[in-house]
Amino acid sequence: MTDFTSALAVAASGMKAQAGRLRHVSENIANADTPGYHRKLTSFRAEMLGGQPDGEVSLGPVRLDQTAPQRIYDPSSPLADPTGYYDGSNVDLLVEIADAREAQRSYEANLKMFDQTRQMAQSLLDLLKR
Numbered sequence: 001m002t003d004f005t006s007a008l009a010v011a012a013s014g015m016k017a018q019a020g021r022l023r024h025v026s027e028n029i030a031n032a033d034t035p036g037y038h039r040k041l042t043s044f045r046a047e048m049l050g051g052q053p054d055g056e057v058s059l060g061p062v063r064l065d066q067t068a069p070q071r072i073y074d075p076s077s078p079l080a081d082p083t084g085y086y087d088g089s090n091v092d093l094l095v096e097i098a099d100a101r102e103a104q105r106s107y108e109a110n111l112k113m114f115d116q117t118r119q120m121a122q123s124l125l126d127l128l129k130r
Contacts, residue, residue, distance in 0.1 A: 004121040006055070011117065013056035014110035017044055020059040022103040029096050035072075035079050037089035039065035039096075065090055 024040045031037040041063045047056040067090045075084035 004117055004124075007117040008114060010055040011110045011114035013047065013058060015107055015114070017057045017059050018103045018107040018110065022100060022107070024062065025096050025100045025103060028091050029093065029100075032089055032091040032093055032096070034089055036069065036087050037091065038069070039067070039089070039091045041065050 021042050024042050028039050043060040043063075044057045045060040046053040047058055048054065069090045070088040071085045072088045073085050074080055077086055079086035
């Protein structure tokens with residue numbers, strides 16, 4: 001049962017990491033029109049057990065995208081400089097939507113792995129009951 005337990009833990013850690021990634025993507029989308037907002041980037045890191053990777057993953061530290069923000073011309077804005085421009089955000093909605101779809105599909109793949117492992121463990125228990 002230890003192999004089943006570790007497989008369930010790996011799938012659960014993947015789902016948790018993708019849920020965190022999706023949270024950051026949704027924050028980016030929500031702040032796409034916020035002046036001066038910098039896109040949040042996440043990465044994954046392998047969890048270690050006794051100095052060896054155990055297959056589980058977690059979200060790494062959140063970084064801010066250092067890409068230059070979009071310059072917006074609106075002389076009537078209170079944020080505008082003397083030339084009439086102000087800094088918008090550096091969020092690209094197409095990139096964020098693609099990231100959201102990728103995170104969703106990765107979450108679903110981990111969920112399928114979790115469910116398959118659970119079904120195999122249940123089948124094993126049913127065989128042992130006979």
